[in-house]
Amino acid sequence: MNRRPTITDVARAAGVSVATVSKAINDRDGVSATTHAHVLRVVAELGYESSLVATSMRRGRTNVIGVLVAEFEPFALQLLQGVSSALQDTPYDVLAYAGTVSAGDHLGWERRSLSRLGGTLIDGAILVTPSTMPQNASVPIVAVDPHTGPDGPASVAVHNVDGARAATEHLIGLGHRRIAHLRGRSDLESAHQREAGYRAALEEAGIPVDPALILEGGYRAASATVGARALLELTDRPTAVFAANDLTALEMIRVAAEHGLSTPRDLSVVGFDDIPDAAAGAPALTTVRQPLTDMGGAAVRVLLSMLSGGEPEHIRMRAELIVRGSTAVFPRSLADS
Amino acid sequence: MNRRPTITDVARAAGVSVATVSKAINDRDGVSATTHAHVLRVVAELGYESSLVATSMRRGRTNVIGVLVAEFEPFALQLLQGVSSALQDTPYDVLAYAGTVSAGDHLGWERRSLSRLGGTLIDGAILVTPSTMPQNASVPIVAVDPHTGPDGPASVAVHNVDGARAATEHLIGLGHRRIAHLRGRSDLESAHQREAGYRAALEEAGIPVDPALILEGGYRAASATVGARALLELTDRPTAVFAANDLTALEMIRVAAEHGLSTPRDLSVVGFDDIPDAAAGAPALTTVRQPLTDMGGAAVRVLLSMLSGGEPEHIRMRAELIVRGSTAVFPRSLADS
DNA sequence: CTGTTAGCGCCTTCAA
DNA sequence: TTGAAGGCGCTAACAG
Numbered sequence: 030m031n032r033r034p035t036i037t038d039v040a041r042a043a044g045v046s047v048a049t050v051s052k053a054i055n056d057r058d059g060v061s062a063t064t065h066a067h068v069l070r071v072v073a074e075l076g077y078e079s080s081l082v083a084t085s086m087r088r089g090r091t092n093v094i095g096v097l098v099a100e101f102e103p104f105a106l107q108l109l110q111g112v113s114s115a116l117q118d119t120p121y122d123v124l125a126y127a128g129t130v131s132a133g134d135h136l137g138w139e140r141r142s143l144s145r146l147g148g149t150l151i152d153g154a155i156l157v158t159p160s161t162m163p164q165n166a167s168v169p170i171v172a173v174d175p176h177t178g179p180d181g182p183a184s185v186a187v188h189n190v191d192g193a194r195a196a197t198e199h200l201i202g203l204g205h206r207r208i209a210h211l212r213g214r215s216d217l218e219s220a221h222q223r224e225a226g227y228r229a230a231l232e233e234a235g236i237p238v239d240p241a242l243i244l245e246g247g248y249r250a251a252s253a254t255v256g257a258r259a260l261l262e263l264t265d266r267p268t269a270v271f272a273a274n275d276l277t278a279l280e281m282i283r284v285a286a287e288h289g290l291s292t293p294r295d296l297s298v299v300g301f302d303d304i305p306d307a308a309a310g311a312p313a314l315t316t317v318r319q320p321l322t323d324m325g326g327a328a329v330r331v332l333l334s335m336l337s338g339g340e341p342e343h344i345r346m347r348a349e350l351i352v353r354g355s356t357a358v359f360p361r362s363l364a365d366s
Numbered sequence: 367m368n369r370r371p372t373i374t375d376v377a378r379a380a381g382v383s384v385a386t387v388s389k390a391i392n393d394r395d396g397v398s399a400t401t402h403a404h405v406l407r408v409v410a411e412l413g414y415e416s417s418l419v420a421t422s423m424r425r426g427r428t429n430v431i432g433v434l435v436a437e438f439e440p441f442a443l444q445l446l447q448g449v450s451s452a453l454q455d456t457p458y459d460v461l462a463y464a465g466t467v468s469a470g471d472h473l474g475w476e477r478r479s480l481s482r483l484g485g486t487l488i489d490g491a492i493l494v495t496p497s498t499m500p501q502n503a504s505v506p507i508v509a510v511d512p513h514t515g516p517d518g519p520a521s522v523a524v525h526n527v528d529g530a531r532a533a534t535e536h537l538i539g540l541g542h543r544r545i546a547h548l549r550g551r552s553d554l555e556s557a558h559q560r561e562a563g564y565r566a567a568l569e570e571a572g573i574p575v576d577p578a579l580i581l582e583g584g585y586r587a588a589s590a591t592v593g594a595r596a597l598l599e600l601t602d603r604p605t606a607v608f609a610a611n612d613l614t615a616l617e618m619i620r621v622a623a624e625h626g627l628s629t630p631r632d633l634s635v636v637g638f639d640d641i642p643d644a645a646a647g648a649p650a651l652t653t654v655r656q657p658l659t660d661m662g663g664a665a666v667r668v669l670l671s672m673l674s675g676g677e678p679e680h681i682r683m684r685a686e687l688i689v690r691g692s693t694a695v696f697p698r699s700l701a702d703s
Numbered sequence: 704c705t706g707t708t709a710g711c712g713c714c715t716t717c718a719a
Numbered sequence: 720t721t722g723a724a725g726g727c728g729c730t731a732a733c734a735g
Contacts, residue, residue, distance in 0.1 A: 036730095046705065048707075051731090057731095059704060061705090076477060081482040082419050084729060085729095143370075144414070167370040305440075307646075308646030372713085384713080384722085388714055419711095424727055708734095
């Protein structure tokens with residue numbers, strides 16, 4: 030547990046002043062070639078690396094982009110991968126920070142994280158599914174799947190309405206008429222848009238929207254359990270469910286199995302996101318794919334542009350229906366023909 | 367792009383000194399109840415949060431655990447998820463940092479990251495697949511899948527030899543005799559252990575090890591392409607391949623398809639890790655599962671124990687063979703009977 | 704070309 | 720009970 034060498038240690042060992050070491054390291058001019066080389070040699074010997082913290086405090090810039098998330102769930106992780114690879118050949122490093130791991134409260138993690146890291150540690154931030162948008166942030170921000178429409182700061186999202194409509198139309202096309210919806214988190218814009226797409230598809234097909242078939246899913250498995258159970262215990266239970274994301278769709282399938290219902294035999298289920306687990310299950314989940322990796326890349330592009338003075342942009346990407354094994358024709362008798 | 371409020375702003379707004387604000391925030395005594403309440407009100411009004419950077423610089427502790435990775439690839443991401451959820455009800459936050467995003471060199475990212483973050487920003491570090499082990503680090507360290515055996519610092523890993531043996535025995539049991547191996551990164555202990563398991567299984571079955579069938583895979587898709595091609599262009603080409611991890615196994619399947627060979631019909635492939643993509647492909651990959659989430663949890667336990675003065679530990683977890691669709695009986699004629 | 708000085712935001716003595 | 724001063728590691732301005 031040795032103390033890491035500081036710039037002072039280097040200066041002492043090299044027999045020069047701290048300032049000279051700093052200049053040598055950062056290739057500032059005003060240092061003789063001899064001294065420069067000498068200092069670098071000592072730096073290498075001691076294994077010195079400048080402290081990100083101290084540097085960031087003194088300088089404005091750190092060349093680090095922060096990816097701020099509430100927690101490390103599949104959606105955020107895959108996005109992170111996209112951000113990271115988009116940053117490959119830039120001078121920027123990536124730093125991911127989960128804001129609610131210790132501080133259990135789900136509200137305002139965005140502001141807290143931004144305030145703790147921003148202005149000092151990171152030059153810009155990518156906020157993943159923020160439910161509030163800090164107004165006067167100290168660094169440029171891009172929100173991915175934000176809580177609000179394109180009136181706020183820069184954002185990247187998919188066409189949620191279209192995606193949800195495609196999902197619902199797919200179920201309708203299979204013959205389903207009693208199609209339920211497990212809502213997303215009501216503090217996120219995407220949840221409302223997906224519900225809107227669901228409603229639109231039903232209405233266009235002339236199927237009345239039954240409020241009893243729309244229950245809370247909350248985008249998380251734990252928060253969807255109750256709603257999933259309730260749907261199955263309805264006297265006239267749905268034959269298909271459009272869940273607002275994959276985590277809740279998978280939970281829906283699990284709960285259905287608990288009730289002795291198999292998917293897609295007794296219940297068709299469609300999700301949204303296409304997280305890695307979606308394709309892995311049995312049956313594999315029919316879902317609406319968000320191009321998460323590309324979205325991470327898009328967020329990086331927008332952010333880098335803002336960092337060099339560009340205007341905030343709002344990007345919408347296409348969502349694509351991926352038909353797999355969790356949806357089937359209804360009624361089943363038709364499948365046999 | 368407003369400047370974030372600093373402790374000085376709070377002090378001025380509250381009409382007290384900076385020191386008093388600090389005491390009030392950190393619940394130090396020596397502040398009257400009235401002042402305390404007043405300061406906290408102003409803090410809330412201004413939306414002030416102490417800067418992680420400044421705090422970390424002054425204090426020793428930050429209550430942040432760092433997960434240091436070379437890059438955000440599936441293995442690291444899933445581990446991160448485990449770390450994050452294991453830290454849920456502790457006072458610690460998680461900070462993930464990719465060391466080689468900007469600085470392209472693959473060597474020594476561990477020391478660089480540690481030195482930049484350690485001692486200041488993070489209280490302890492979890493190093494993911496480090497290929498060197500910094501000796502005199504400034505904070506406690508746990509290595510996951512380290513480059514060296516249990517002689518180094520604390521570590522968490524799976525029984526690589528057993529896992530590799532099980533994978534190879536599975537292929538042998540299916541009737542394969544010409545079984546190739548796509549090696550892992552030679553700077554990682556796990557790569558050598560997996561190769562050893564592969565060799566052991568062959569020898570136990572009385573199958574001579576053919577050096578021509580052991581090629582470099584390097585744990586990454588890009589680095590496996592050449593080796594995969596070479597294997598298929600052998601005059602007496604293998605009927606099965608044990609790849610040292612899933613990324614290279616999937617690449618093996620892709621390259622085989624390019625050569626007009628379908629898996630598992632013409633070539634059986636086994637991977638290692640069970641990353642999310644393994645189960646998603648067509649065919650789904652037969653692989654050896656590393657309990658990545660649990661391993662993240664184990665790393666957290668060891669690290670927290672070390673942070674409260676405990677001794678470094680070395681943990682080995684079981685690897686489990688998961689048979690899916692990328693392996694089949696050989697020769698094919700047997701499958702028909 | 705090199706060194707001295709000041710200060711980034713915060714916390715911790717120590718003095719009032 | 721409060722405030723003033725110093726310093727964590729580093730860099731930018733200024734002196735020498």
